[in-house]
Amino acid sequence: MDYPVKHQKLAGWANYPVIEADVATPGNYDQVRDYVAKNERLIARGNGKSYGDASLAPHVLSTLALRRMIHFDAVTGEIECEAGVLLSEILAEVIPHGWFFYVTPGIKHITVGGAIASDVHGKNHPTHGCFSNYLISFELMTESGKIVHCSKIEHADLFWKTCGGMGWTGIILSARFRLRPIRSTQMDQHTVWADNWEQLFGALSGRDSYEYAAAWVDSLAAGAQFGRGAVFFANHAEGQGSEPLVFQEKKPGNVPFTPPVSLINRWSTRIHNTMYLRKKPPGDYPVDLDSYFYPLDGVRNWNRMYGPRGFVQYQFCLPEQNAFDGIARALQAIQNSPDAPFLTVLKRHGERPAEAKYSFPIKGYSLALDFPRTRSIFSLVRKLDEIVWAAEGKIYLTKDAGSDKKMGRVEVADFEEKKWWSALKGRVETL
Ligand SMILES: Cc1cc2nc3c(=O)[nH]c(=O)nc-3n(C[C@H](O)[C@H](O)[C@H](O)COP(=O)(O)OP(=O)(O)OC[C@H]3O[C@@H](n4cnc5c(N)ncnc54)[C@H](O)[C@@H]3O)c2cc1C
Numbered sequence: 001m002d003y004p005v006k007h008q009k010l011a012g013w014a015n016y017p018v019i020e021a022d023v024a025t026p027g028n029y030d031q032v033r034d035y036v037a038k039n040e041r042l043i044a045r046g047n048g049k050s051y052g053d054a055s056l057a058p059h060v061l062s063t064l065a066l067r068r069m070i071h072f073d074a075v076t077g078e079i080e081c082e083a084g085v086l087l088s089e090i091l092a093e094v095i096p097h098g099w100f101f102y103v104t105p106g107i108k109h110i111t112v113g114g115a116i117a118s119d120v121h122g123k124n125h126p127t128h129g130c131f132s133n134y135l136i137s138f139e140l141m142t143e144s145g146k147i148v149h150c151s152k153i154e155h156a157d158l159f160w161k162t163c164g165g166m167g168w169t170g171i172i173l174s175a176r177f178r179l180r181p182i183r184s185t186q187m188d189q190h191t192v193w194a195d196n197w198e199q200l201f202g203a204l205s206g207r208d209s210y211e212y213a214a215a216w217v218d219s220l221a222a223g224a225q226f227g228r229g230a231v232f233f234a235n236h237a238e239g240q241g242s243e244p245l246v247f248q249e250k251k252p253g254n255v256p257f258t259p260p261v262s263l264i265n266r267w268s269t270r271i272h273n274t275m276y277l278r279k280k281p282p283g284d285y286p287v288d289l290d291s292y293f294y295p296l297d298g299v300r301n302w303n304r305m306y307g308p309r310g311f312v313q314y315q316f317c318l319p320e321q322n323a324f325d326g327i328a329r330a331l332q333a334i335q336n337s338p339d340a341p342f343l344t345v346l347k348r349h350g351e352r353p354a355e356a357k358y359s360f361p362i363k364g365y366s367l368a369l370d371f372p373r374t375r376s377i378f379s380l381v382r383k384l385d386e387i388v389w390a391a392e393g394k395i396y397l398t399k400d401a402g403s404d405k406k407m408g409r410v411e412v413a414d415f416e417e418k419k420w421w422s423a424l425k426g427r428v429e430t431l
Contacts (some may be wrong), residue, residue, distance in 0.1 A: 003031045003065075009431065010060065013303055015310030016373050016401055017430035019060055019272040027065040032171055035061055044167040046111030050118065051313040052401030054166055055426050057421030063113050069093065070174060076257035077179035078136070083172045090277070092352075095247040099179035100236075100289070102134040108294050113172040118398040119164035119359040122293070123212040123234075125349035130359045132163035132175075135194075138175035143355045144419040147173065149430075156355070161414060164358030166397055168415040168422050181296020182380035183239035185248060187212075187292040190233040193215040193282045197331070201324050204231050204348055204365075211235050215346040218273045219334055219369070227331060229346070230280055234292055250290050255304040262372045266340040272404060299411050305352060307335060309373045312401055314384055317349060317366035326391030327367050330384055334369070337380045341369035358410060360396040363406030368399070397423075 005024040013019065022036045023045070036042065047064065063084035070080040073303070074097040081088065084310065087101065088108040103121040116121075116138060117156035119130045128134075137151035140162060148170075150159040162169045190210060194200035204215045210233035217229040296302060303311070318326040326345070345368045349361035360366075371377050381402050387394060388407065395407040405412075405424050412424050421428070 002033045004036070006037075010048075010056060011310065012051050012053065013049045013307075014373075014399075014401065015303055015306065017053055017056065017428070018310075018313065019056050019058075019428050019430055021056065021060045022063055022400055023060045025062045025065045029141070031149065032061065032066075032173065034142070034355070035059075036141060036419070037145055038169065042419055043421045044113060044117070044171045046084065046108055046117075047112030049107055049110045049114065050398040052399060053423045053427060054118070054398050055114075056423075058428065059421075061154045063171070066173065068174075071182075072097075075225065077174065077181060079179060080174065080176040081408070082174045083116075083138075084111050084374075086111055091247050092180055094180075095185065095260055096181065096244045098181055100182045100247055102128050102178065102180045103131045103295055104157045106294060106296060108297055112175050112198075116163055116172055116175060117165060117167050119356065120398075121347075121349070121359075121361050123214045123347065126348055127211055128183055129267070129350065129352060130163070130356065130361065132160075132359065133353075134180075134355055135163065136176040136178065138162070139173040140170045141150050141173055143419045144169040149401060152355075157324075160163050160355040161358065162402055163356060163362060166358075166422060167417065168420045170420070171418065182236050185245050185289045186237040186286045187234040187286065187289060188237050189287045189292060190284050191229045191280055192233070192275065193280050194231065195228050196225060197328055200227055200229045200231065200346070201327075204346060207233055209235075213348060216276065217329055217331070217344040217346050217367070218276075219341050219344040220270055220273055222335060227328065230234065230282075232280075232292075232297050234287070236285060243322065246288060248288055250298050252300045254300040255302055257284060258304040259307055262311075263305045263310070264372050266338075267320040269307055269340045269342050272342065286344060295330070312371045312373050312377050312381065312400040314371065314381060315366060315368035315396040315399045316384070316388045316393050316402075317359075317360060317362050317396070318364050318388065318391045319362055320364040322391040322393070323365035326363060326393065329387050330367065333383050333387060336378050337383070339371050339374055339380050341371050343370045344368070359400070362394065362420060364393070366396070368396075380413055400430065
Protein backbone atom coordinates (compact mmCIF):
# COMPACT_ATOMS: atom_id res chain seq x y z
CA MET A 1 0.00 0.00 0.00
CA ASP A 2 1.20 3.41 -0.89
CA TYR A 3 1.46 5.96 1.89
CA PRO A 4 4.42 7.97 3.17
CA VAL A 5 6.73 6.39 5.78
CA LYS A 6 9.72 8.48 6.73
CA HIS A 7 12.64 7.68 9.02
CA GLN A 8 13.33 10.88 10.92
CA LYS A 9 14.30 12.60 14.15
CA LEU A 10 11.24 13.25 16.26
CA ALA A 11 10.39 15.11 19.48
CA GLY A 12 7.39 16.55 21.27
CA TRP A 13 6.74 20.25 21.73
CA ALA A 14 9.46 20.63 24.38
CA ASN A 15 12.11 19.30 21.95
CA TYR A 16 13.22 16.76 24.54
CA PRO A 17 13.63 13.82 24.27
CA VAL A 18 14.62 13.48 20.61
CA ILE A 19 14.47 10.02 19.04
CA GLU A 20 14.78 8.40 15.63
CA ALA A 21 11.51 6.90 14.44
CA ASP A 22 9.64 5.66 11.40
CA VAL A 23 6.70 7.99 10.90
CA ALA A 24 3.85 6.82 8.66
CA THR A 25 1.13 9.15 7.45
CA PRO A 26 -1.73 7.00 6.14
CA GLY A 27 -4.54 8.78 4.36
CA ASN A 28 -7.38 6.29 4.86
CA TYR A 29 -8.47 3.55 7.27
CA ASP A 30 -7.15 0.66 5.12
CA GLN A 31 -3.73 2.27 5.16
CA VAL A 32 -3.97 2.75 8.94
CA ARG A 33 -4.84 -0.97 9.29
CA ASP A 34 -1.90 -1.90 7.07
CA TYR A 35 0.63 0.02 9.19
CA VAL A 36 -0.89 -1.30 12.43
CA ALA A 37 -0.71 -4.88 11.15
CA LYS A 38 2.92 -4.57 10.04
CA ASN A 39 4.40 -2.86 13.10
CA GLU A 40 4.97 -3.38 16.80
CA ARG A 41 6.08 -0.77 19.36
CA LEU A 42 3.74 1.73 17.74
CA ILE A 43 1.97 4.88 18.92
CA ALA A 44 -0.48 7.35 17.36
CA ARG A 45 0.62 10.94 16.94
CA GLY A 46 -1.56 13.96 16.33
CA ASN A 47 0.09 17.35 15.97
CA GLY A 48 2.96 16.57 18.35
CA LYS A 49 1.99 19.28 20.85
CA SER A 50 2.35 17.03 23.88
CA TYR A 51 5.51 18.21 25.56
CA GLY A 52 7.56 15.10 26.33
CA ASP A 53 7.56 11.53 25.06
CA ALA A 54 3.81 10.84 24.88
CA SER A 55 3.74 10.52 21.10
CA LEU A 56 7.22 9.02 20.63
CA ALA A 57 7.87 5.38 19.75
CA PRO A 58 10.03 3.46 17.29
CA HIS A 59 6.98 3.39 14.96
CA VAL A 60 4.70 6.38 14.84
CA LEU A 61 1.36 6.65 13.06
CA SER A 62 0.63 10.27 12.26
CA THR A 63 -3.07 11.09 11.90
CA LEU A 64 -2.43 14.37 10.11
CA ALA A 65 -3.76 13.04 6.80
CA LEU A 66 -7.05 11.93 8.44
CA ARG A 67 -8.60 15.38 8.26
CA ARG A 68 -12.12 15.03 6.91
CA MET A 69 -14.81 17.17 8.52
CA ILE A 70 -17.59 14.54 8.34
CA HIS A 71 -20.62 16.45 9.56
CA PHE A 72 -21.45 19.68 11.37
CA ASP A 73 -25.00 20.47 12.43
CA ALA A 74 -25.15 24.26 12.81
CA VAL A 75 -28.52 23.97 14.60
CA THR A 76 -27.66 21.43 17.33
CA GLY A 77 -23.92 22.11 17.54
CA GLU A 78 -22.95 18.46 17.02
CA ILE A 79 -19.84 17.82 15.01
CA GLU A 80 -18.17 14.71 13.60
CA CYS A 81 -14.70 14.71 12.08
CA GLU A 82 -11.63 12.58 11.56
CA ALA A 83 -9.04 12.41 14.30
CA GLY A 84 -6.40 14.52 12.54
CA VAL A 85 -8.57 17.63 12.24
CA LEU A 86 -7.12 20.52 14.29
CA LEU A 87 -9.16 22.43 16.87
CA SER A 88 -8.19 25.61 14.98
CA GLU A 89 -9.84 24.25 11.81
CA ILE A 90 -13.00 23.46 13.76
CA LEU A 91 -13.07 26.96 15.25
CA ALA A 92 -12.88 28.55 11.80
CA GLU A 93 -15.85 26.44 10.71
CA VAL A 94 -18.11 26.69 13.77
CA ILE A 95 -17.61 30.15 15.30
CA PRO A 96 -19.43 31.97 12.45
CA HIS A 97 -22.44 29.78 13.31
CA GLY A 98 -22.22 30.76 17.01
CA TRP A 99 -20.51 27.64 18.41
CA PHE A 100 -17.38 27.06 20.49
CA PHE A 101 -15.85 24.17 22.46
CA TYR A 102 -17.23 23.36 25.88
CA VAL A 103 -13.69 22.44 26.90
CA THR A 104 -10.55 23.71 25.21
CA PRO A 105 -6.88 23.53 26.23
CA GLY A 106 -4.64 26.58 26.01
CA ILE A 107 -3.64 25.74 22.44
CA LYS A 108 -5.78 25.38 19.32
CA HIS A 109 -3.20 23.64 17.12
CA ILE A 110 -3.90 20.16 18.43
CA THR A 111 -5.87 17.34 16.84
CA VAL A 112 -9.19 15.93 17.97
CA GLY A 113 -7.45 12.56 18.51
CA GLY A 114 -4.89 14.25 20.78
CA ALA A 115 -7.66 16.05 22.69
CA ILE A 116 -9.33 12.69 23.43
CA ALA A 117 -6.18 10.70 24.17
CA SER A 118 -5.06 13.32 26.74
CA ASP A 119 -8.67 14.06 27.74
CA VAL A 120 -7.70 17.71 27.77
CA HIS A 121 -9.03 20.26 30.24
CA GLY A 122 -9.35 24.02 30.11
CA LYS A 123 -9.81 26.91 32.52
CA ASN A 124 -13.37 25.79 33.37
CA HIS A 125 -12.76 22.34 34.78
CA PRO A 126 -14.80 22.87 38.00
CA THR A 127 -17.94 23.53 35.94
CA HIS A 128 -17.36 21.62 32.69
CA GLY A 129 -14.78 18.90 33.32
CA CYS A 130 -12.68 17.44 30.52
CA PHE A 131 -13.12 17.01 26.76
CA SER A 132 -14.72 13.57 27.36
CA ASN A 133 -17.72 15.26 29.04
CA TYR A 134 -18.96 16.40 25.64
CA LEU A 135 -17.68 13.48 23.60
CA ILE A 136 -20.50 11.41 22.16
CA SER A 137 -18.55 8.63 20.45
CA PHE A 138 -15.47 7.73 18.46
CA GLU A 139 -14.23 5.01 16.12
CA LEU A 140 -11.14 3.21 17.40
CA MET A 141 -8.87 0.84 15.48
CA THR A 142 -7.62 -1.78 17.89
CA GLU A 143 -4.56 -4.04 17.72
CA SER A 144 -6.34 -6.58 15.49
CA GLY A 145 -7.26 -3.91 12.92
CA LYS A 146 -10.94 -4.05 13.90
CA ILE A 147 -12.79 -0.72 14.08
CA VAL A 148 -14.80 -0.43 17.31
CA HIS A 149 -17.54 2.16 17.83
CA CYS A 150 -17.11 3.44 21.41
CA SER A 151 -19.50 5.60 23.39
CA LYS A 152 -20.57 5.95 27.03
CA ILE A 153 -22.99 3.06 26.32
CA GLU A 154 -21.31 0.91 23.64
CA HIS A 155 -17.91 -0.49 24.61
CA ALA A 156 -17.97 1.94 27.51
CA ASP A 157 -14.92 0.39 29.14
CA LEU A 158 -12.84 1.02 26.01
CA PHE A 159 -14.35 4.51 25.71
CA TRP A 160 -13.17 5.51 29.18
CA LYS A 161 -9.77 3.83 28.86
CA THR A 162 -9.17 5.78 25.65
CA CYS A 163 -10.08 9.16 27.21
CA GLY A 164 -6.81 10.10 28.87
CA GLY A 165 -5.36 6.74 27.78
CA MET A 166 -2.54 8.41 25.81
CA GLY A 167 -2.96 6.24 22.71
CA TRP A 168 -2.60 2.90 24.57
CA THR A 169 -5.91 1.46 23.35
CA GLY A 170 -5.40 1.99 19.63
CA ILE A 171 -5.84 4.59 16.91
CA ILE A 172 -8.79 6.97 17.22
CA LEU A 173 -9.99 7.42 13.64
CA SER A 174 -12.88 9.84 14.03
CA ALA A 175 -15.05 11.36 16.76
CA ARG A 176 -18.43 12.98 17.36
CA PHE A 177 -18.90 15.62 20.08
CA ARG A 178 -21.05 18.52 21.21
CA LEU A 179 -20.24 22.23 20.98
CA ARG A 180 -21.52 25.07 23.14
CA PRO A 181 -23.42 28.10 21.87
CA ILE A 182 -21.77 31.52 22.12
CA ARG A 183 -23.16 34.94 21.22
CA SER A 184 -19.93 36.88 21.08
CA THR A 185 -16.25 36.40 20.33
CA GLN A 186 -15.38 38.65 23.25
CA MET A 187 -14.72 37.58 26.83
CA ASP A 188 -15.46 39.70 29.90
CA GLN A 189 -12.23 39.39 31.86
CA HIS A 190 -11.78 40.25 35.51
CA THR A 191 -8.18 40.39 36.71
CA VAL A 192 -7.16 40.21 40.37
CA TRP A 193 -3.66 40.76 41.69
CA ALA A 194 -2.50 38.86 44.76
CA ASP A 195 0.46 39.89 46.93
CA ASN A 196 1.29 36.46 48.32
CA TRP A 197 0.43 32.76 48.19
CA GLU A 198 -2.45 32.95 50.66
CA GLN A 199 -4.11 35.75 48.69
CA LEU A 200 -3.54 34.05 45.35
CA PHE A 201 -4.91 30.68 46.46
CA GLY A 202 -7.86 32.39 48.16
CA ALA A 203 -8.63 34.47 45.05
CA LEU A 204 -8.61 31.45 42.73
CA SER A 205 -10.83 29.49 45.12
CA GLY A 206 -13.53 32.19 45.27
CA ARG A 207 -15.59 34.07 42.69
CA ASP A 208 -17.76 31.25 41.41
CA SER A 209 -19.70 33.72 39.26
CA TYR A 210 -16.96 33.32 36.63
CA GLU A 211 -16.86 30.17 34.51
CA TYR A 212 -13.19 30.46 33.61
CA ALA A 213 -10.20 31.05 35.88
CA ALA A 214 -6.44 30.51 35.75
CA ALA A 215 -3.66 32.11 37.76
CA TRP A 216 -0.15 33.14 36.88
CA VAL A 217 2.35 32.65 39.71
CA ASP A 218 5.60 34.53 40.15
CA SER A 219 7.54 31.43 41.11
CA LEU A 220 10.68 33.39 42.01
CA ALA A 221 9.11 35.89 44.42
CA ALA A 222 10.38 35.21 47.94
CA GLY A 223 9.82 36.43 51.50
CA ALA A 224 6.60 38.40 52.01
CA GLN A 225 5.87 38.17 48.27
CA PHE A 226 6.21 34.38 48.10
CA GLY A 227 3.50 33.00 45.81
CA ARG A 228 2.31 36.34 44.48
CA GLY A 229 0.57 36.45 41.14
CA ALA A 230 -2.59 37.29 39.26
CA VAL A 231 -5.86 35.46 38.58
CA PHE A 232 -7.61 35.89 35.25
CA PHE A 233 -11.34 35.21 35.56
CA ALA A 234 -13.68 35.39 32.59
CA ASN A 235 -17.12 34.71 31.19
CA HIS A 236 -18.29 34.70 27.59
CA ALA A 237 -19.61 38.16 26.75
CA GLU A 238 -23.25 38.66 25.81
CA GLY A 239 -24.30 39.05 22.16
CA GLN A 240 -23.06 41.63 19.69
CA GLY A 241 -26.25 41.82 17.59
CA SER A 242 -27.38 39.59 14.74
CA GLU A 243 -24.21 39.73 12.57
CA PRO A 244 -22.47 36.35 12.11
CA LEU A 245 -19.54 35.95 14.51
CA VAL A 246 -16.04 36.23 13.12
CA PHE A 247 -13.13 34.32 14.62
CA GLN A 248 -10.43 36.94 14.85
CA GLU A 249 -7.27 34.93 15.10
CA LYS A 250 -4.37 37.12 16.14
CA LYS A 251 -1.59 37.24 13.54
CA PRO A 252 1.15 35.35 15.40
CA GLY A 253 4.71 36.50 15.86
CA ASN A 254 7.43 33.94 15.25
CA VAL A 255 10.72 32.74 16.72
CA PRO A 256 12.39 32.14 13.34
CA PHE A 257 15.28 29.89 14.45
CA THR A 258 16.63 28.05 17.47
CA PRO A 259 19.28 30.17 19.20
CA PRO A 260 22.52 28.31 20.11
CA VAL A 261 21.72 28.61 23.84
CA SER A 262 18.50 29.00 25.80
CA LEU A 263 17.23 32.58 26.04
CA ILE A 264 15.38 31.51 29.16
CA ASN A 265 17.29 31.47 32.43
CA ARG A 266 16.84 32.63 36.03
CA TRP A 267 17.71 36.24 35.12
CA SER A 268 15.48 36.57 32.06
CA THR A 269 12.70 34.92 34.07
CA ARG A 270 13.10 37.39 36.90
CA ILE A 271 12.84 40.31 34.47
CA HIS A 272 9.87 38.70 32.71
CA ASN A 273 8.05 38.14 36.01
CA THR A 274 8.57 41.74 37.08
CA MET A 275 7.28 43.07 33.74
CA TYR A 276 4.39 40.59 33.46
CA LEU A 277 2.14 42.08 36.11
CA ARG A 278 2.60 45.60 34.76
CA LYS A 279 1.02 44.47 31.49
CA LYS A 280 -1.98 42.94 33.27
CA PRO A 281 -3.58 45.61 35.46
CA PRO A 282 -6.32 44.52 37.84
CA GLY A 283 -9.93 45.28 36.91
CA ASP A 284 -12.56 44.47 34.31
CA TYR A 285 -11.92 44.63 30.60
CA PRO A 286 -12.98 42.83 27.42
CA VAL A 287 -10.56 40.45 25.77
CA ASP A 288 -11.00 38.69 22.44
CA LEU A 289 -11.54 34.97 22.50
CA ASP A 290 -8.22 34.09 20.84
CA SER A 291 -6.20 36.13 23.35
CA TYR A 292 -8.05 34.75 26.38
CA PHE A 293 -7.98 31.06 25.47
CA TYR A 294 -4.83 30.76 23.38
CA PRO A 295 -2.29 33.40 24.49
CA LEU A 296 0.67 31.12 23.73
CA ASP A 297 -0.49 30.64 20.13
CA GLY A 298 0.41 34.34 19.72
CA VAL A 299 4.07 33.39 19.13
CA ARG A 300 4.76 30.59 16.66
CA ASN A 301 7.65 28.28 17.56
CA TRP A 302 8.08 29.81 21.02
CA ASN A 303 9.55 26.46 22.08
CA ARG A 304 12.72 27.42 20.16
CA MET A 305 13.52 30.07 22.78
CA TYR A 306 14.78 27.26 25.01
CA GLY A 307 17.63 26.54 22.61
CA PRO A 308 18.79 23.18 21.23
CA ARG A 309 18.55 21.35 24.58
CA GLY A 310 14.81 21.98 24.71
CA PHE A 311 12.79 22.26 27.91
CA VAL A 312 10.82 20.21 30.39
CA GLN A 313 7.27 20.86 31.43
CA TYR A 314 6.10 19.51 34.78
CA GLN A 315 2.39 19.65 35.58
CA PHE A 316 0.91 18.08 38.67
CA CYS A 317 -2.46 18.02 40.38
CA LEU A 318 -3.00 17.70 44.14
CA PRO A 319 -6.22 16.84 45.96
CA GLU A 320 -8.00 19.84 47.45
CA GLN A 321 -7.08 19.16 51.09
CA ASN A 322 -3.33 18.94 50.32
CA ALA A 323 -3.07 21.59 47.64
CA PHE A 324 -2.33 24.77 49.59
CA ASP A 325 0.61 23.29 51.53
CA GLY A 326 1.75 20.89 48.81
CA ILE A 327 2.03 23.53 46.08
CA ALA A 328 3.80 25.89 48.49
CA ARG A 329 6.29 23.08 49.22
CA ALA A 330 6.85 22.57 45.48
CA LEU A 331 7.44 26.31 44.95
CA GLN A 332 9.87 26.32 47.88
CA ALA A 333 11.76 23.32 46.44
CA ILE A 334 12.07 25.19 43.13
CA GLN A 335 13.43 28.28 44.89
CA ASN A 336 15.97 26.10 46.72
CA SER A 337 17.16 24.64 43.41
CA PRO A 338 19.30 26.22 40.67
CA ASP A 339 16.36 25.93 38.22
CA ALA A 340 13.65 28.48 37.50
CA PRO A 341 10.41 27.95 35.56
CA PHE A 342 9.65 30.60 32.96
CA LEU A 343 5.90 30.11 33.09
CA THR A 344 3.92 28.91 36.13
CA VAL A 345 0.18 28.42 35.82
CA LEU A 346 -2.21 27.44 38.61
CA LYS A 347 -5.68 26.02 37.91
CA ARG A 348 -8.54 24.76 40.01
CA HIS A 349 -10.22 21.44 39.21
CA GLY A 350 -13.57 19.92 40.05
CA GLU A 351 -14.91 16.39 40.47
CA ARG A 352 -14.39 13.95 37.64
CA PRO A 353 -16.78 11.16 36.71
CA ALA A 354 -15.78 7.90 38.42
CA GLU A 355 -15.33 6.22 35.00
CA ALA A 356 -12.85 8.88 33.81
CA LYS A 357 -10.03 7.41 35.85
CA TYR A 358 -7.33 8.18 33.28
CA SER A 359 -8.21 11.88 32.98
CA PHE A 360 -5.47 13.95 34.56
CA PRO A 361 -7.41 16.36 36.80
CA ILE A 362 -8.59 15.31 40.24
CA LYS A 363 -10.68 17.59 42.47
CA GLY A 364 -8.08 20.06 43.66
CA TYR A 365 -5.45 22.28 42.08
CA SER A 366 -2.82 21.84 39.38
CA LEU A 367 0.42 23.69 38.74
CA ALA A 368 2.17 23.70 35.34
CA LEU A 369 5.84 24.69 35.14
CA ASP A 370 8.14 25.16 32.11
CA PHE A 371 11.86 24.68 32.88
CA PRO A 372 14.85 25.00 30.56
CA ARG A 373 16.50 21.56 30.32
CA THR A 374 19.53 22.27 32.44
CA ARG A 375 21.92 19.63 33.77
CA SER A 376 20.23 19.82 37.17
CA ILE A 377 16.59 19.74 36.07
CA PHE A 378 15.96 16.04 36.59
CA SER A 379 17.12 16.14 40.23
CA LEU A 380 14.48 18.84 40.74
CA VAL A 381 11.92 16.68 38.90
CA ARG A 382 12.70 13.82 41.32
CA LYS A 383 12.26 16.17 44.28
CA LEU A 384 8.93 17.42 42.88
CA ASP A 385 7.84 13.81 42.28
CA GLU A 386 8.45 13.10 45.99
CA ILE A 387 6.40 16.13 47.07
CA VAL A 388 3.54 15.30 44.68
CA TRP A 389 3.49 11.63 45.68
CA ALA A 390 3.49 12.44 49.41
CA ALA A 391 0.57 14.85 48.85
CA GLU A 392 -1.39 12.07 47.05
CA GLY A 393 -1.15 13.88 43.72
CA LYS A 394 -0.28 12.87 40.17
CA ILE A 395 1.42 14.27 37.11
CA TYR A 396 -0.01 14.96 33.63
CA LEU A 397 1.45 12.31 31.32
CA THR A 398 1.01 14.46 28.22
CA LYS A 399 3.65 16.83 29.66
CA ASP A 400 5.99 14.26 31.16
CA ALA A 401 9.51 13.47 30.00
CA GLY A 402 11.35 12.31 33.09
CA SER A 403 9.17 11.46 36.05
CA ASP A 404 9.01 8.16 37.81
CA LYS A 405 6.59 5.79 36.02
CA LYS A 406 4.25 5.57 39.00
CA MET A 407 3.56 9.34 38.98
CA GLY A 408 0.71 9.18 36.44
CA ARG A 409 -1.12 6.78 38.81
CA VAL A 410 -2.00 4.52 35.87
CA GLU A 411 -2.36 0.74 36.17
CA VAL A 412 -0.24 -0.42 33.23
CA ALA A 413 -2.02 -3.79 33.48
CA ASP A 414 -5.22 -2.02 32.35
CA PHE A 415 -3.62 -1.55 28.94
CA GLU A 416 -3.09 -5.14 27.87
CA GLU A 417 -2.58 -4.67 24.14
CA LYS A 418 1.12 -5.12 23.61
CA LYS A 419 1.38 -3.23 20.33
CA TRP A 420 1.04 0.30 21.65
CA TRP A 421 4.24 1.79 22.94
CA SER A 422 4.39 4.13 25.90
CA ALA A 423 6.83 5.69 28.28
CA LEU A 424 5.13 3.72 31.03
CA LYS A 425 6.16 0.47 29.40
CA GLY A 426 9.74 1.66 28.89
CA ARG A 427 11.20 4.91 27.67
CA VAL A 428 12.42 5.02 24.09
CA GLU A 429 16.11 5.43 23.45
CA THR A 430 16.94 9.08 22.97
CA LEU A 431 19.60 10.48 20.69
C1 LIG B 1 1.03 25.74 24.55
C2 LIG B 1 0.31 24.51 25.03
C3 LIG B 1 -0.74 24.66 25.90
C4 LIG B 1 -1.44 23.53 26.35
N1 LIG B 1 -2.47 23.70 27.23
C5 LIG B 1 -3.15 22.63 27.67
C6 LIG B 1 -4.25 22.79 28.56
O1 LIG B 1 -4.60 23.91 28.94
N2 LIG B 1 -4.92 21.68 28.95
C7 LIG B 1 -4.57 20.42 28.52
O2 LIG B 1 -5.23 19.44 28.91
N3 LIG B 1 -3.51 20.23 27.69
C8 LIG B 1 -2.81 21.31 27.27
N4 LIG B 1 -1.76 21.13 26.40
C9 LIG B 1 -1.38 19.76 26.00
C10 LIG B 1 -2.07 19.32 24.70
O3 LIG B 1 -3.41 19.76 24.67
C11 LIG B 1 -2.07 17.78 24.64
O4 LIG B 1 -0.76 17.29 24.75
C12 LIG B 1 -2.71 17.23 23.37
O5 LIG B 1 -2.89 15.83 23.52
C13 LIG B 1 -1.85 17.47 22.13
O6 LIG B 1 -2.55 17.02 20.98
P1 LIG B 1 -1.76 16.61 19.65
O7 LIG B 1 -2.76 16.48 18.57
O8 LIG B 1 -0.64 17.54 19.42
O9 LIG B 1 -1.29 15.16 20.08
P2 LIG B 1 0.19 14.54 20.22
O10 LIG B 1 1.04 15.43 21.02
O11 LIG B 1 0.68 14.14 18.90
O12 LIG B 1 -0.16 13.23 21.07
C14 LIG B 1 -0.58 13.35 22.42
C15 LIG B 1 -1.07 11.98 22.92
O13 LIG B 1 -2.27 11.64 22.22
C16 LIG B 1 -2.13 10.39 21.56
N5 LIG B 1 -2.88 10.49 20.30
C17 LIG B 1 -2.87 11.51 19.40
N6 LIG B 1 -3.70 11.25 18.38
C18 LIG B 1 -4.25 10.05 18.63
C19 LIG B 1 -5.17 9.21 17.93
N7 LIG B 1 -5.73 9.58 16.77
N8 LIG B 1 -5.49 8.01 18.47
C20 LIG B 1 -4.97 7.62 19.65
N9 LIG B 1 -4.10 8.35 20.35
C21 LIG B 1 -3.74 9.55 19.86
C22 LIG B 1 -0.63 10.20 21.35
O14 LIG B 1 -0.29 8.84 21.27
C23 LIG B 1 -0.09 10.85 22.63
O15 LIG B 1 -0.13 9.93 23.70
C24 LIG B 1 -1.05 22.23 25.92
C25 LIG B 1 0.03 22.09 25.03
C26 LIG B 1 0.70 23.22 24.57
C27 LIG B 1 1.85 23.06 23.63
